[in-house]
């Protein structure tokens with residue numbers, strides 16, 4: 053039987069029918085599909101009162117009820133609770149009634165005699181629409197404001213960059229949905245910190261459980277995620293619960309998802325589609341209520357184009373997508389991060405480290421940070437050690453950089469290393485300009501922001517140059 057995609061909704065579904073036996077049996081069907089917060093009401097005349105008192109994710113009303121019909125209720129619900137999808141459920145397949153209900157604002161019309169999975173699909177669709185409407189309205193609200201509504205959720209993420217603030221606002225908007233989140237960004241940009249913030253913002257009661265799936269072979273992947281029964285294989289002396297179960301009602305964070313083998317991808321897809329998993333050695337499927345967040349530093353788009361990553365899994369994972377910018381694109385964060393990591397060093401060694409933060413920040417502004425914030429964190433710890441925890445300056449960082457500095461504007465590089473020589477024919481300005489752009493892009497391995505910094509133009513100028521020359 054087809055299973056419901058999407059987890060238990062945050063707000064309950066209101067089922068209204070004067071027939072108690074139908075209410076009970078429909079609730080049991082929904083429960084078997086993981087939708088277990090359903091409120092039953094056998095009196096149609098009380099619907100508006102109940103809706104006024106509590107928040108719901110959708111309403112399913114019977115068409116024919118004593119006192120008030122489903123058709124009469126629709127316009128009242130639509131007017132007072134426009135965010136709520138209204139499903140009409142009827143014993144009759146009456147096309148005229150269907151048309152009337154849809155015209156009055158019903159979201160869908162379901163016939164009781166239809167297969168149970170058609171009914172469930174209707175409910176599932178209504179819940180998804182409700183979540184999307186909620187998300188849309190919080191996004192609209194949040195874009196009129198500067199910072200996040202609840203800055204405490206992001207207190208561990210040090211930043212003053214506007215793109216990061218937009219990400220925070222987006223996280224607040226999607227916090228309550230249960231759809232998967234895919235976080236992309238270079239290594240060390242803070243993807244795990246962001247995943248933790250999504251979990252915090254969601255208010256989910258369960259734990260945040262993180263696992264790096266890179267390098268796990270298929271058997272270890274299954275055992276780690278799904279667990280096993282005692283005696284499932286030689287050496288399985290005790291039963292082990294998997295991380296999916298550990299993260300129940302919480303969040304399961306799978307890092308380095310781009311490294312998953314094809315077999316493990318298929319297993320993960322099944323978990324996302326059916327919300328079920330099977331511990332090794334067991335023939336009973338268990339239900340999962342964990343929200344899945346994944347992260348990668350690789351281009352999943354590119355990987356799926358080359359057949360290395362399943363397209364269907366990619367579409368499931370990217371219920372919401374967050375792209376975290378590299379540190380070189382948010383250089384204004386460097387002084388803040390420097391102070392933050394200096395506090396970290398002080399807490400660790402127990403001495404106050406004197407440092408010229410502005411001088412160091414000016415120096416590092418020309419560095420490309422291939423390892424992003426993690427690299428800056430290590431640099432601060434190492435450089436503080438080198439200077440014996442006093443008088444920390446830019447020169448202490450100089451020898452620790454893993455790639456050369458990209459420009460001489462900081463004053464730490466000597467003059468131009470290579471001189472420009474001209475042949476008998478002077479190049480045109482146009483030719484010289486192209487050469488300069490090409491060289492900057494070559495030196496920065498195609499990074500537009502760093503290339504722009506190197507030759508003192510804006511990133512937009514580099515991007516325009518690339519477009520014009522169809523540079524790839």
Ligand SMILES: Nc1ncnc2c1ncn2[C@@H]1O[C@H](COP(=O)(O)OP(=O)(O)OP(=O)(O)O)[C@@H](O)[C@H]1O
Pocket residue numbers: 208209210211237238239240241242243244245246307347348349392425426429
């Ligand atoms: N904005 C930030 N403020 C403070 N610390 C940060 C920030 N971003 C990252 N860090 C720190 O940098 C280190 C790396 O962060 P994190 O592990 O979240 O990165 P990642 O993108 O998940 O890395 P990887 O791709 O290697 O898994 C951590 O110690 C984290 O606490």
